[in-house]
Amino acid sequence: MSGAIEFDEKEAAETERSYLTADIVATRAGVMELLAPGPGKRVLDVGSGPGLLLRDIAGAVGRRGLAAGIDISESMVAIARHRCRDLTNVEIATGDATALPWPDAHFDRAVSTQVYEYVPDLAAALAELDRVLKPGGRAVIMATDADTILFNSRDNETAARIREAWPRHCARPFLPRELPQLLGEAGFSVIDHRVHVILNREFTPDNFGYHMARSMSVYAAKQGRISKDEGKAWVASLDRMSRDGGFFFSMNRYLFVATKRPPTA
Numbered sequence: 001m002s003g004a005i006e007f008d009e010k011e012a013a014e015t016e017r018s019y020l021t022a023d024i025v026a027t028r029a030g031v032m033e034l035l036a037p038g039p040g041k042r043v044l045d046v047g048s049g050p051g052l053l054l055r056d057i058a059g060a061v062g063r064r065g066l067a068a069g070i071d072i073s074e075s076m077v078a079i080a081r082h083r084c085r086d087l088t089n090v091e092i093a094t095g096d097a098t099a100l101p102w103p104d105a106h107f108d109r110a111v112s113t114q115v116y117e118y119v120p121d122l123a124a125a126l127a128e129l130d131r132v133l134k135p136g137g138r139a140v141i142m143a144t145d146a147d148t149i150l151f152n153s154r155d156n157e158t159a160a161r162i163r164e165a166w167p168r169h170c171a172r173p174f175l176p177r178e179l180p181q182l183l184g185e186a187g188f189s190v191i192d193h194r195v196h197v198i199l200n201r202e203f204t205p206d207n208f209g210y211h212m213a214r215s216m217s218v219y220a221a222k223q224g225r226i227s228k229d230e231g232k233a234w235v236a237s238l239d240r241m242s243r244d245g246g247f248f249f250s251m252n253r254y255l256f257v258a259t260k261r262p263p264t265a
Contacts, residue, residue: 011075012050012073012075012076012079013075013079014211014214014215015049015050015076016049016050016052016079017205017211018208018211018212018215019049019050019052020052021205021206021207021208021211022206022207023198023200023207023208023209024208026196027113027142027196027198027253028052028053028056028113030194030196030255031053031111031113031140031142031255032053032056032057032060034140034192034194034255034257035057035109035111035138035140036109036138037057037060037061037065037067037108037109038060038061039060039061039062039064039065040061040062040064040065041060041061041065041066041108041109042061042065042066042068042106042107042108042109043057043061043065043066043067043068043107043108043109043110043111044068044069044070044100044102044106044107044109044110044111044132044133045057045067045068045069045070045110045111045112046070046097046100046110046111046112046115046116046125046129047070047071047072047097047112047113047114047115047116047118048069048070048071048076048077048080048092049071049073049076049079049080050076050079050080050083051069051079051080051081051083051084051092052083053111053113054067054069054080054083054084054090054092055067055083055084055087055090057111058084058087058089058090061089062089063088063089064089065089066089066090066091067084067087067089067090067091068090068091068092068093068102068107069090069091069092069093070092070093070094070095070096070097070100070101071092071094071095072094072095072096072097073094074094077092077093077094080092097112097115097116097119097125097128097129098119098121098124098125098128099128100128100129100131100132102132103132104131104132105131105132105133105134105135105137106132106134107132107133107134107137108133108134108137108138109133109137109138109139109140110129110132110133110137110138110139110140111139111140111141112129112139112140112141112142113141113142114142114143114144114253116141116143116172116175116179117143117144117170117171117172117173117175118170118171118172119171119172120171122171122172122175122182123182123185123186126182126183126185126186126188127186127187129186130186130187130188130260133260134260135260135261135262135263136259136260136262137259137260138257138258138259139183139188139257139258139259139260140255140256140257140258141179141183141255141256141258142196142253142254142255142256143172143175143176143179143253143254144175144176144251144252144253144254145173145174145175145176145177145252145254146166146167146173146174147174148250148251148252149163149166149212149216149250149251150248150249150250150251151209151213151238151248151249152241152246152247152248152249153234153237153238153241154237154241154246155233155234155237158226158230158231158233158234159234161220161225161226162216162217162220162225162226162231162234163216164225165216165219165220165223165225165226166216166219166220168223169219176254176256179254179256180193180256183256183258187260187261188258188259188260188261189258189259189261190256190257190258191257191258191259192256192257193254193255193256193257194254194255195252195253195254195255196252196253196254196255197250197251197252197253198249198250198251198252198253199248199249199250200247200248200249200250201242201247201248202242202247203238203239203241203242203247203249204242207249208249208251209247209249209251212249212251213234213235213238213249214235217231217232217234217235218231
């Protein structure tokens with residue numbers, strides 16, 4: 001789609017920095033708890049990005065298991081391969097979620113975090129997920145609803161234009177609302193659901209809200225909704241608010257745990 005973010009080397013590096021914040025470290029811990037990748041399991045990470053979750057999975061499944069990742073961005077794949085270069089139980093492919101390069105019923109578990117929002121043909125992607133999982137296999141999917149991204153702002157006009165632009169950055173910016181039904185139609189049973197809230201009161205590189213503000217303002221400028229100078233001024237105003245005690249950022253990430261239904265007789 002025309003407004004979608006392209007993860008080139010610069011964007012991939014910025015994404016990696018944001019994923020190293022304590023907020024996203026805590027998010028990954030929650031994902032791992034739901035995924036429960038035990039020793040010897042084969043686990044697929046759809047949209048493995050910079051490989052942080054993939055490396056955690058590799059440690060959990062051990063040398064007899066497999067942590068497999070796939071990402072459409074060659075820049076992301078390069079970062080992930082470098083991060084996992086010392087692990088013999090990791091394999092990473094460049095490819096699309098709608099055409100997974102593994103055989104049927106190959107995996108015990110699968111995970112996809114903040115990826116399916118970017119897939120226009122989600123039905124095809126979920127069909128592929130169903131195909132590569134064993135019957136009864138578990139999938140953990142996490143997605144953000146764009147309407148839950150909140151900033152306190154002293155420049156409400158600029159903030160509104162940034163907020164209005166952001167949903168165009170992906171194919172399905174409100175995916176959590178429809179995901180349970182889509183999973184059911186794809187052959188899964190949703191067995192659990194959670195919400196993970198990220199909330200920051202300080203505007204620093206150690207917090208995810210800092211990276212979201214920068215990404216959203218840059219994207220809005222590229223879309224012509226604000227100028228670059230307006231974006232820089234808005235980010236600077238958030239920094240001042242942080243020093244005055246007025247900064248606030250919050251967003252909700254929704255997690256769904258599903259199992260692949262066995263074939264009907």
